Amino acid sequence: MKFxxxxxxxxxxxxFTAAGLYCxxxxxEKKDLALIYSxxxxxxxxMFTQNRFQAAPVKITRDHLADYNAQAIICNSGNANACxxxxxxxxxxxxxxxxxxxxxxxxxDVVVASTGVIGQNxxxxxxxxxxxxxxxxxxxxxxxxxxxxxxxxxxTLKVTAYSLEIGGKxxxxxxxxxxxxxxxxxxxxxxxxxxxxxxxxxxLLQQALAYTVERSYNLITVxxxxxxxxxxxxxxxxxxxNTSITAESEDYHRFLMLLQRVNSELSQKxxxxxxxxxxxxxxxxxxxxxxxxxxxxxxxxxxSNLVKTAFFGEDANWGRIVSAxxxxxxxxxxxxxxxxxxxxxxTAYGQGLVFDEEKAKxxxxxxxxxxxxxxxxxxxxxxxxxxxxxxxxxxxNASYRS
Amino acid sequence: MKFxxxxxxxxxxxxFTAAGLYCxxxxxEKKDLALIYSxxxxxxxxMFTQNRFQAAPVKITRDHLADYNAQAIICNSGNANACxxxxxxxxxxxxxxxxxxxxxxxxxDVVVASTGVIGQNxxxxxxxxxxxxxxxxxxxxxxxxxxxxxxxxxxTLKVTAYSLEIGGKxxxxxxxxxxxxxxxxxxxxxxxxxxxxxxxxxxLLQQALAYTVERSYNLITVxxxxxxxxxxxxxxxxxxxNTSITAESEDYHRFLMLLQRVNSELSQKxxxxxxxxxxxxxxxxxxxxxxxxxxxxxxxxxxSNLVKTAFFGEDANWGRIVSAxxxxxxxxxxxxxxxxxxxxxxTAYGQGLVFDEEKAKxxxxxxxxxxxxxxxxxxxxxxxxxxxxxxxxxxxNASYRS
Numbered sequence: 001m002k003f004x005x006x007x008x009x010x011x012x013x014x015x016f017t018a019a020g021l022y023c024x025x026x027x028x029e030k031k032d033l034a035l036i037y038s039x040x041x042x043x044x045x046x047m048f049t050q051n052r053f054q055a056a057p058v059k060i061t062r063d064h065l066a067d068y069n070a071q072a073i074i075c076n077s078g079n080a081n082a083c084x085x086x087x088x089x090x091x092x093x094x095x096x097x098x099x100x101x102x103x104x105x106x107x108x109d110v111v112v113a114s115t116g117v118i119g120q121n122x123x124x125x126x127x128x129x130x131x132x133x134x135x136x137x138x139x140x141x142x143x144x145x146x147x148x149x150x151x152x153x154x155x156t157l158k159v160t161a162y163s164l165e166i167g168g169k170x171x172x173x174x175x176x177x178x179x180x181x182x183x184x185x186x187x188x189x190x191x192x193x194x195x196x197x198x199x200x201x202x203x204l205l206q207q208a209l210a211y212t213v214e215r216s217y218n219l220i221t222v223x224x225x226x227x228x229x230x231x232x233x234x235x236x237x238x239x240x241x242n243t244s245i246t247a248e249s250e251d252y253h254r255f256l257m258l259l260q261r262v263n264s265e266l267s268q269k270x271x272x273x274x275x276x277x278x279x280x281x282x283x284x285x286x287x288x289x290x291x292x293x294x295x296x297x298x299x300x301x302x303x304s305n306l307v308k309t310a311f312f313g314e315d316a317n318w319g320r321i322v323s324a325x326x327x328x329x330x331x332x333x334x335x336x337x338x339x340x341x342x343x344x345x346x347t348a349y350g351q352g353l354v355f356d357e358e359k360a361k362x363x364x365x366x367x368x369x370x371x372x373x374x375x376x377x378x379x380x381x382x383x384x385x386x387x388x389x390x391x392x393x394x395x396x397n398a399s400y401r402s
Numbered sequence: 403m404k405f406x407x408x409x410x411x412x413x414x415x416x417x418f419t420a421a422g423l424y425c426x427x428x429x430x431e432k433k434d435l436a437l438i439y440s441x442x443x444x445x446x447x448x449m450f451t452q453n454r455f456q457a458a459p460v461k462i463t464r465d466h467l468a469d470y471n472a473q474a475i476i477c478n479s480g481n482a483n484a485c486x487x488x489x490x491x492x493x494x495x496x497x498x499x500x501x502x503x504x505x506x507x508x509x510x511d512v513v514v515a516s517t518g519v520i521g522q523n524x525x526x527x528x529x530x531x532x533x534x535x536x537x538x539x540x541x542x543x544x545x546x547x548x549x550x551x552x553x554x555x556x557x558t559l560k561v562t563a564y565s566l567e568i569g570g571k572x573x574x575x576x577x578x579x580x581x582x583x584x585x586x587x588x589x590x591x592x593x594x595x596x597x598x599x600x601x602x603x604x605x606l607l608q609q610a611l612a613y614t615v616e617r618s619y620n621l622i623t624v625x626x627x628x629x630x631x632x633x634x635x636x637x638x639x640x641x642x643x644n645t646s647i648t649a650e651s652e653d654y655h656r657f658l659m660l661l662q663r664v665n666s667e668l669s670q671k672x673x674x675x676x677x678x679x680x681x682x683x684x685x686x687x688x689x690x691x692x693x694x695x696x697x698x699x700x701x702x703x704x705x706s707n708l709v710k711t712a713f714f715g716e717d718a719n720w721g722r723i724v725s726a727x728x729x730x731x732x733x734x735x736x737x738x739x740x741x742x743x744x745x746x747x748x749t750a751y752g753q754g755l756v757f758d759e760e761k762a763k764x765x766x767x768x769x770x771x772x773x774x775x776x777x778x779x780x781x782x783x784x785x786x787x788x789x790x791x792x793x794x795x796x797x798x799n800a801s802y803r804s
Binding site: 050051052053054082083084085118119120228305306309310312313315318319322323325326327328330331332334347349350351352389390391393394395397398 | 452453455456485487521522630707711715720721727728729730734749753791792793796
């Protein structure tokens with residue numbers, strides 16, 4: 001499939017505008033309020049954190065997307081509005097109401113998200129003033145500002161967009177994400193906002209989102225912790241004018257691959273910006289009996305502190321990889337397992353091989369490392385992404401809240 | 403119940419002898435072979451790693467304990483005999499055969515265990531010479547030497563023993579354990595060997611072991627990784643001459659509490675010697691709906707890298723605690739959750755309280771820190787133990803294998 005990389009992030013697709021500004025939540029003058037707007041009504045879909053402690057905006061956005069319709073996304077950084085009680089719920093509602101009023105929408109068509117410190121109430125005077133201001137600043141090139149306004153301790157912006165011909169029309173999917181950082185109080189939030197001008201039904205959009213999130217964001221791990229605020233939302237406004245996708249057709253498949261491309265890239269950008277990460281680990285489980293098995297094994301290995309520290313130390317420690325696999329609940333045959341670092345096989349039939357230590361060293365000194373585990377069982381190949389565990393990870397996360 | 407602390411570790415109970423020596427597996431001249439022997443036939447029970455990659459000695463010992471009988475334990479350190487193929491299985495068998503021959507037992511009554519480097523075959527010439535030598539060195543005060551011979555990178559010995567009156571007789575349970583270390587190749591092994599002169603049936607001994615392991619070793623976590631070689635074995639030789647425990651009587655209950663005391667203490671010693679640990683964390687989940695729920699929550703919190711680094715940094719970061727709870731699959735009500743650091747309440751009804759930061763700092767600067775999470779749901783209280791995540795953890799585990 002011929003994907004074309006395009007600029008603009010969440011404003012790359014036709015009919016979307018965005019803005020980002022500083023409204024006073026963060027201590028330093030860094031952008032902390034983002035708005036994304038579709039000029040025409042859009043269908044929408046969302047995926048949310050599985051954490052039992054769910055922040056107020058997560059609950060409200062979930063309700064708002066029940067009808068698969070949304071036209072705007074308002075998001076602040078610097079305060080997660082999580083563990084914030086009844087006041088927190090009122091504040092999140094107020095953000096959708098004010099945004100809707102200024103854009104002449106229904107509050108139910110506004111998505112709200114927050115990221116940052118947990119356990120504190122939002123400074124609503126500043127946020128209300130910010131919303132009044134940002135509603136007048138929407139532009140078709142505002143994707144960059146919006147991306148800046150949702151980050152917290154991220155070191156890099158996570159923005160991407162691709163186009164693909166679908167049903168004879170150019171369809172674009174663009175997105176932005178944030179994630180990896182926390183330092184101040186509490187927890188990393190992973191946010192992803194994706195826009196597309198594809199014409200597609202809400203139900204199929206949700207299905208496509210669920211499929212691709214499972215194969216992108218849900219296959220990355222930085223430290224194994226799931227935030228209270230995680231959220232990925234996609235808006236599809238149909239401005240590309242393709243024949244609307246309403247069944248699992250060839251067009252649907254093409255859209256799925258396009259959305260997958262964007263979500264894969266955004267999620268990998270999060271791992272590369274993982275706290276303290278010095279290595280980008282791409283682990284493929286080959287010949288798993290099922291996708292679920294492959295996913296559990298791949299994430300299990302990439303979540304193991306012993307595996308992560310070994311890669312930080314550039315140590316060809318395959319024993320930790322097989323042990324991390326063995327402690328998952330996945331059924332497989334240890335005596336069939338092959339392990340490769342890059343192209344170098346280090347384990348055959350579950351036993352260590354005598355391998356070229358110089359070659360291993362060369363592979364492990366790279367910033368990007370491919371690991372392959374072959375189960376020789378079924379037909380599923382699953383790739384997941386993770387980071388190593390470094391002194392800096394400990395340093396960043398041991399910091400005092402103040 | 404009136405427990406009396408006694409000396410001697412695995413040779414504290416009557417009728418047990420032990421020895422430990424250097425046979426040449428380790429590079430430095432440190433003891434690497436241990437033998438424990440009961441002068442009379444004993445019943446025995448074991449609990450083993452759940453890791454799918456199981457070392458050869460784990461498989462063989464499991465078979466040997468199927469009849470609840472054993473009279474000796476042979477254990478080497480420095481090489482785990484894991485991922486070692488058919489040769490590994492033959493070598494583990496040979497260790498039991500030679501030990502049995504020298505002690506005039508059946509091979510099926512010998513327990514075999516190994517810990518250390520994985521993926522290499524044992525140096526059987528050295529081990530065979532070592533077994534021939536150690537069989538002549540058994541003494542009733544050999545518990546200390548045996549404890550030294552099973553450690554790898556442990557910084558401390560883990561030995562304890564207690565006595566209690568049961569059925570009018572003094573019954574002693576003594577044990578030794580190893581765990582926390584790895585540095586050289588591959589993975590930490592947790593080994594626990596417990597001896598008692600209690601007269602008890604094999605089935606009840608297994609039941610008591612399972613119950614206490616679930617409430618001791620299975621409630622500790624250092625880094626979330628489960629070794630291929632973990633094993634806890636208890637031998638009971640009946641020399642205390644109490645009326646044999648064959649039902650869930652008052653005597654059984656007293657023995658259970660005695661065994662629990664020894665296993666709790668051994669397991670906590672492992673956490674205190676956790677790699678790079680600077681803090682000993684004791685977390686109690688109060689009013690859980692079930693033991694399983696409490697255990698999952700407690701271990702979930704203590705396994706979170708974000709929680710562990712926060713304690714290393716002496717940061718009163720309760721948000722990470724509730725978030726770690728929320729990402730388990732346990733059902734509970736976030737809006738009921740109270741969190742305490744020591745006696746200081748920091749969270750009420752799932753929301754943050756304004757608390758005395760000076761008091762919090764004082765609590766967090768201690769080496770031992772108590773954390774309490776109250777779910778306000780059921781009647782189960784579960785306590786688990788863990789360690790923080792420090793620079794030294796990363797340093798130790800990032801080391802090259804050579």
